[in-house]
Amino acid sequence: MTARPANAHQARLLRLLRDGGPNSRAQLGDQVDLSRSKLAVEVDRLLETGLVVADGLAASRGGRRSHNIRLAPELRFLGADIGATSVDVAVTNAELEVLGHINQPMDVREGPVAVFEQVLAMAAKLKASGLAEGFDGCGIGVPGPVRFPEGVPVAPPIMPGWDGFPVREALSQDLGCPVMVDNDVNLMAMGEQHAGVARSVDDFICVKIGTGIGCGLVVGAEVYRGTTGSAGDIGHIQVEPDGRPCACGNKGCLEAHFSGAALARDAEEAATQGRSAELAGRLEAAGSLSAVDVAAAAAAGDAVALELIREGGNRTGQVIAGLVSFFNPGLVVIGGGVTGLGHTLLAAIRTQVYRQSLPLATGNLPIVLGELGPVAGVIGAARLISDHLFSPA
Secondary structure, three states, X not given: OOOOOOOHHHHHHHHHHHHHOOEEHHHHHHHOOOOHHHHHHHHHHHHHHOOEEEEEEOOOOOOOOOEEEEEOOOOOEEEEEEOOOEEEEEEEOOOOOEEEEEEEEOOHHHOHHHHHHHHHHHHHHHHHHHHOOOOOEEEEEEOOOEEOXXXXXXXXXXXXXXXXXXXXXXXXXXXXXXXXXXXXXXXXXXXXHHHOOXXXXXXXXXXXXXOOEEEEEEEOOEEEOOOOOOOOOHHHOEOOOOOOEOXXXXXXXXXXXXXXXXXXXXXXXXXXXXXXXXXXXXXXXXXXXOHHHHHHHHHOOOHHHHHHHHHHHHHHHHHHHHHHHXXXXXXXXEEOHHHXXXXXXXXXXXXXXXXXXXXXXXXXXXXXXXXXXXXHHHXXXXXXXXXXXXXXX
């Protein structure tokens, strides 16, 4: 993809076609503040660039029927969502429909070189399957703070060896296309906004509970990243004074007390202390426990597993209640690997938020699980790079 929109009007038209699919000139005209003649000029210029193509006749609205316009069907975006213990890679078309998706286990602590070798191998596999001849752009999510303008991770607590690594430049060279990098939870929020539970909401928060905990803030339909890119780092809000040591160097952080890693540690402690026969049996069989084991034990009625989930949900709910009081969002989305804990977790979070935040903020506030699961991050990654490419050069 060498062409870029020449102005804000063309960028707006490209994003409308991305988010709404093929549309007639008349329907596009209903959504943009342009005269009919000016709209015709901008659409014709986009057709000349090859970014959009004619796509059959539109339904009649009286008078001569016009052609539908759509984004070029051969455009391909690569989305990669790097987690602490796995990576998802997908190919989408320009309308961000997932054409192919691969998930593989991976340890982010192996460092950027090893991780990106795996990402490139997964991208090559998708390419070889015939889904793409090449990539027009790539979006990448990483599980740590990112200095957004440069696409560089900054002192990520669970990512040793990643501090200052030039992710955008390195991958752009390897892939031969533009690359954009962001925090993984921001991409989850963008994915749910584009194709998930937050489709019709302009102001919401998206909390990801996985190996760590983070929060994406969407304000006026745009991700809010803060001055340097660290907005939403709620995993390192203190919930217990003089509490457990955290990977960030502080004590008592939410992430140290409830996350996938903290939950696994607490479950193994309960098993070895003889407080849960269900968890002890699973530990003996597998040699270690994870949030999946806690969820299974809770589903089997294990009282200790249920209590671990409730305690974690209560702590998380306390932090979210503060966010709700401060930000007054229209929706709270809970996502990430630990959402396999399901409605026990959701009920604990809801209880704390509805109890602690003011009625004006919570009276019509849905708190829901995300719809898209692991696909949210890769769709968000594709949206990230398309936002960049569908902006004036």
